[in-house]
Amino acid sequence: MYSDEQDFAGMELAARLSAEYRREVANAPSYPTAGYGEIHARFDGPVPEEGTDGLTLIEELDRGARDGLRPIVGPRFYGWVNGHSHLAGVAADWLTSAWGQNCAGIPMTPSGAAVEAVAVRWLLELLDLPAESSVGLVSGATIANFVGLAAARGELLRRQGWNVEDDGLYGAPPLRVLIGADAHNTVFSGLRYLGLGEKRVTTIATDDMGRMLPASLEKAMAADSAPAIVIGQAGQINTGVSDPFAVIAPIVHAAGGWLHVDGAFGLWARASAKHRHLLDGIEQADSMATDGHKWLQTPYDCGFTIVRHEQAHRRAMDMTASYLTRDNEQYRHPGAYVPELSRRSRGFAAWAMMRRLGRAGIARMVDEDVRVAQHLAQGIAAIPGVEVVNQPELNQFMVRFGAGTTPEEGDRLTQLTVDQIQRDAVAYMGTALWRGRLVMRVSVCSIATTTEHADITIAAVRAAWKAVQALA
Ligand SMILES: Cc1ncc(COP(=O)(O)O)c(C=O)c1O
Structure with a gap:
């Protein structure tokens, strides 16, 4: 048989595992605990001579890949510019x-x-x-x-x-x-x-x-x-x-x-x-x-x-x-x-x-993300030694650490603080160069990100910056 009951069981398991993952990631944002090398080694090996059944391979995929997933769909993910892969869209x-x-x-x-x-x-x-x-x-x-x-x-x-x-x-x-x-x-x-x-x-x-x-x-x-x-x-x-x-x-x-x-x-x-x-x-x-x-x-x-x-x-x-x-x-x-x-x-x-959110829901989401970005920027700007490079007119802004130091020292402190934020794993932000200087980039582009998450994020940024200052 080209497909059998085990393949159907694999489909059903995939639906259950997907829902499980999405509940988990919404409540307990975490970071990939396994890196590329480890995940690659798990999956690498000779080309399988014989196939396996659809249920086993879904179990194998989930077991092998789950801890190397980045929680892009989590509520405190501000890296690059990524949406939420909304459940309704995923189901469709x-x-x-x-x-x-x-x-x-x-x-x-x-x-x-x-x-x-x-x-x-x-x-x-x-x-x-x-x-x-x-x-x-x-x-x-x-x-x-x-x-x-x-x-x-x-x-x-x-x-x-x-x-x-x-x-x-x-x-x-x-x-x-x-x-x-x-x-x-x-x-x-x-x-x-x-x-x-x-x-x-x-x-x-x-x-x-x-x-x-x-x-x-x-x-x-x-x-x-x-x-x-x-x-x-x-x-x-x-x-x-x-x-x-x-x-x-x-x-x-x-x-x-x-x-x-x-x-x-x-x-x-x-x-x-x-x-x-x-x-x-x-x-x-x-x-x-x-x-x-x-x-x-x-x-x-x-x-x-x-x-x-x-x-x-x-x-x-x-x-x-x-x-x-x-x-x-x-x-x-x-x-x-x-x-x-x-x-x-x-x-x-x-x-x-569009059916799930409707015209009003899309407008509310955009308004809310902009409001959250502005709230985040204000909260981060209030931390001593931290400079918000632009107050967001939309959903994107940049931050530098080490205000009042030399530009080079600011670059160093910014990199160290972003590294620390990523290690602390409460929120995710990345870096970029802006006008030749290193900045932390913040992008609010998810329907899951609320003011409550912004407040948790501000506390995480404050804690990471404090840890960096203690070492400096
Ligand atoms: C302004 C802008 N243009 C283009 C792109 C590329 O989009 P995609 O990755 O969907 O191809 C991005 C992605 O972040 C973007 O922010």
């Missing part, structure tokens, strides 16, 4: 896998395609973006940026009479790429994949928090008449700030350019009546990228590319073959907006999270 994702729905086209999965179509319409409504936009569901903001930039490249060259999709870039008229000095590294990957070159860009100066300076953009636009792709961002990875879109979009469009915005997490500020003003004018952008697995709290992986010029989006991504029949041209074709052919039906989990 289980069904997606169990149903085995390949969302390459409508004939392959009427349900996958239809639910995805509803999810993308809801997305546009929740973020109050132009209804005529086309949306592709991809693996995350990295690929969403790539797709938006591919549409930009094709459209700007098409306007000059060049068909890049057919003829490639050899001999094409020149394009320029202008990008803020504090952009996320993933947009550079997109430029690399597209033959636009990650170093062949004009850098636009930013303010002390990372917002593009319109005067610098205006000057760079005027310096050359080649059409420009301008890459802005909603939500800088360290400071959370966004570019002044209402000012920069008209500058870009007046010169015949295309504005792409990386809004991996920041775009969700649009869902909040309180914070949407931070993104004023973003609706004028030609393309945008955002994640579901950050502020929408879907499980991995889920990202969205939003393009205001559907034909440009389709020209860049659509693919056809005689065996991929399309008998429903009146409907949205899910494969027309993404680079993959076979892919999981991500629309189910995206739909599930």
Whole structure:
């Protein structure tokens, strides 16, 4: 038998173990007690000659991997920018896998395609973006940026009479790429994949928090008449700030350019009546990228590319073959907006999270995370010798330890304190470089993080800093 009762038992065990893990991680955040080497050694060995049953392998996987899991879904996890992989989204994702729905086209999965179509319409409504936009569901903001930039490249060259999709870039008229000095590294990957070159860009100066300076953009636009792709961002990875879109979009469009915005997490500020003003004018952008697995709290992986010029989006991504029949041209074709052919039906989990939280719930979550970030920043700033580099206007901020010492000593003390916080394992924060100096980064992007958890976190930071000072 290709499958048997033990495989079904493995499925049921996986559901039970998942629930057990999630209850545990919510109540007792802990840290991976086993490291990569130990976990690797447990799983390594010769290729198994014979298979094992589905129940045994799930037991083996859980036993071998559990203590090397990082509690990303825990309530005091502030590393990188990670959502909560909400239980409702996870459950929908289980069904997606169990149903085995390949969302390459409508004939392959009427349900996958239809639910995805509803999810993308809801997305546009929740973020109050132009209804005529086309949306592709991809693996995350990295690929969403790539797709938006591919549409930009094709459209700007098409306007000059060049068909890049057919003829490639050899001999094409020149394009320029202008990008803020504090952009996320993933947009550079997109430029690399597209033959636009990650170093062949004009850098636009930013303010002390990372917002593009319109005067610098205006000057760079005027310096050359080649059409420009301008890459802005909603939500800088360290400071959370966004570019002044209402000012920069008209500058870009007046010169015949295309504005792409990386809004991996920041775009969700649009869902909040309180914070949407931070993104004023973003609706004028030609393309945008955002994640579901950050502020929408879907499980991995889920990202969205939003393009205001559907034909440009389709020209860049659509693919056809005689065996991929399309008998429903009146409907949205899910494969027309993404680079993959076979892919999981991500629309189910995206739909599930919007259905679970609703418009009001998403707005409340964004508001609450911003409030918690501000509360955390205030509490940490009140600790003597600790400096909060930016009071968060959204959900991201940075901290330095050793205020009043030399910059080098501040770097050293910051590293030691972050190491201590990670060892104490009450909360997780990481580090980054900001303006050449080491900072502790704090990202609040989980529906599970509350003021109560923020207070526990402030106490943990205070204790770690005290321990470092005692040794110094
Ligand atoms: C601003 C920004 N852009 C892009 C990305 C890449 O997103 P993903 O990891 O989902 O591909 C991130 C991830 O943290 C981000 O914060």
